[in-house]
Amino acid sequence: VQDYLTKEVQSAYRLSGVEINDKHIEVIVRQMLRKVRIEDQGDTEMLPGSLVDIFTYEDENEKALENGGAPASAKRTLLGITKAALATESFLSAASFQETARVLTEAAIKNKIDPLIGLKENVIIGKLIPAGTGMKIYKNITTVPAESGDAASAE
Numbered sequence: 001v002q003d004y005l006t007k008e009v010q011s012a013y014r015l016s017g018v019e020i021n022d023k024h025i026e027v028i029v030r031q032m033l034r035k036v037r038i039e040d041q042g043d044t045e046m047l048p049g050s051l052v053d054i055f056t057y058e059d060e061n062e063k064a065l066e067n068g069g070a071p072a073s074a075k076r077t078l079l080g081i082t083k084a085a086l087a088t089e090s091f092l093s094a095a096s097f098q099e100t101a102r103v104l105t106e107a108a109i110k111n112k113i114d115p116l117i118g119l120k121e122n123v124i125i126g127k128l129i130p131a132g133t134g135m136k137i138y139k140n141i142t143t144v145p146a147e148s149g150d151a152a153s154a155e
Helices: 002-015 022-032 054-066 081-086 091-095 100-109 119-125 148-154
Strands: 035-040 051-053 073-077
Touching: 002 022, 022 081, 035 054, 051 054, 081 091, 091 100, 091 119
Parallel strands: none
Antiparallel strands: 035 051, 035 073
16 A cells, blocks of 8 residues: 555656655655554454554554453554644644644643654754754763874875
8 A cells, every 4th residue: 555655646746747755755655554443452452443553553462462362453544644744642743733722732631741752843842853863872972083193094
C-alpha cells in the first residue's frame, strides 16, 4: 500500500513537472498509515473500533501472547494528511499544524503532558532537538581542539 501511494503521488507531481525525492513522500505516507482500527480486542485492553498507533498495537499483542492470551486483530487505516498530523502523540506538534484552540483545549481537559520526544515540539519550546549533538548520550562529551599543526598537515 505504501509503495502504491508513493508511486501515485509521484506520478501526479511528475505530470506537473515537479521532481520530489521519494523519501519525502514516504515519510508522509508512513504517517498516514500509522493507525489501525481494532476489530477484535482479544486479551488486550484495546477497544473494538478504536484507532490505535501501529506500534502500540504490536506492543499490546506481544504482551498478550507472552501472558498466554489471544492477540487483538485490526485493519490498517489510511488517514488524510490533516488527520494524520493531528493524530500525533505530541499535542504541541498537533497544535502547531491546525485546529490550535481545539487541540490545546482537549489537551488541557485531559490533563495531557507532552513527552517532548520529537524534533518539532522541541523546536517550538526552544529546547535542544533530540538529534545529533543534542541527544542525551552526547551531553557529557568534551571536545578537544586539534593542534594547529595537525590541520595544516592534513591538507
